[in-house]
Amino acid sequence: MKTLTNEQTAMKVSFVSIIWNIILSVFKLFAGVVAHSGAMISDAVHSASDVLSTFIVIIGVKIANKESDKTHPYGHERMECVAAILLSAILFATGLGIGYKGVIIISSNDYSHLTVPGVLALAAAVISIGVKEGMYWYTRAAAKKINSGALMADAWHHRSDALSSVGSFAGILGARLGYPIFDPIASVIICIFILKAAFEIFMDSINKMTDKACDDETIEVIKSLILKQKGVLGIDQIKTRLFGDRIYVDVEIQADGNISLKQAHDIAHYVHDSIENNIPKIKHCMVHVNPVNK
Numbered sequence: 001m002k003t004l005t006n007e008q009t010a011m012k013v014s015f016v017s018i019i020w021n022i023i024l025s026v027f028k029l030f031a032g033v034v035a036h037s038g039a040m041i042s043d044a045v046h047s048a049s050d051v052l053s054t055f056i057v058i059i060g061v062k063i064a065n066k067e068s069d070k071t072h073p074y075g076h077e078r079m080e081c082v083a084a085i086l087l088s089a090i091l092f093a094t095g096l097g098i099g100y101k102g103v104i105i106i107s108s109n110d111y112s113h114l115t116v117p118g119v120l121a122l123a124a125a126v127i128s129i130g131v132k133e134g135m136y137w138y139t140r141a142a143a144k145k146i147n148s149g150a151l152m153a154d155a156w157h158h159r160s161d162a163l164s165s166v167g168s169f170a171g172i173l174g175a176r177l178g179y180p181i182f183d184p185i186a187s188v189i190i191c192i193f194i195l196k197a198a199f200e201i202f203m204d205s206i207n208k209m210t211d212k213a214c215d216d217e218t219i220e221v222i223k224s225l226i227l228k229q230k231g232v233l234g235i236d237q238i239k240t241r242l243f244g245d246r247i248y249v250d251v252e253i254q255a256d257g258n259i260s261l262k263q264a265h266d267i268a269h270y271v272h273d274s275i276e277n278n279i280p281k282i283k284h285c286m287v288h289v290n291p292v293n294k
Contacts, residue, residue: 084149253288
């Protein structure tokens with residue numbers, strides 16, 4: 001069975017997202033109009049906006065996976081972080097919009113303009129919650145598999161849409177039961193969850209664009225691999241930096257100062273290959289050999 005590349009996996013997931021978002025948008029718009037539900041019509045617009053978000057993911061992943069060239073010798077991986085930052089901004093704006101609308105309605109204390117929506121709108125909200133939550137877990141799994149920040153941001157867009165539909169469901173149900181205040185209260189709670197997700201995605205992308213060191217667990221694995229190599233007497237320094245969703249590593253190792261240059265080079269080469277071959281997310285490892293007297 002053919003294994004998909006990271007780019008192919010991202011494209012496949014994005015295509016599935018676009019198809020489902022279009023289907024849901026049309027269905028929710030139809031349900032909102034027929035059942036006279038403003039909340040469901042707004043939810044339909046939210047789903048339609050997710051199509052734009054997915055296109056941003058596609059563009060970001062495409063550029064990030066381009067080969068290194070003369071003007072970008074270290075590659076284009078950071079472009080995926082740019083895509084994730086754009087998506088976090090859209091998420092943030094979505095959350096603020098939902099929360100602002102809820103606060104305005106709560107503070108007005110005027111629910112006379114609200115109409116009682118039909119059962120179809122309630123059913124559409126339930127279906128939307130199920131589909132979008134399923135898309136969240138599907139996209140999240142793929143994002144974790146290929147270590148994609150942009151795809152993870154898109155997963156949270158699915159989750160935000162599911163939460164938006166929860167708000168729509170609460171509002172529609174509340175209106176049908178005679179408690180229209182349920183809708184704006186749910187909107188404010190949903191807003192907080194969406195803003196938190198947007199902030200986390202934004203900070204993760206910023207860290208990957210500002211040469212933050214990788215996690216301690218990966219560094220320990222690197223140390224273990226280095227010390228297993230024949231001829232390595234110790235480690236003087238390990239420096240790592242995130243470059244998009246990849247990692248660059250610079251290490252200084254100790255070797256016998258009396259061996260030949262060829263032998264020292266071979267030790268460095270073994271360390272280099274061991275690190276790059278055993279940790280796929282490491283894009284490049286630079287090894288410097290310091291001579292020591294045994």
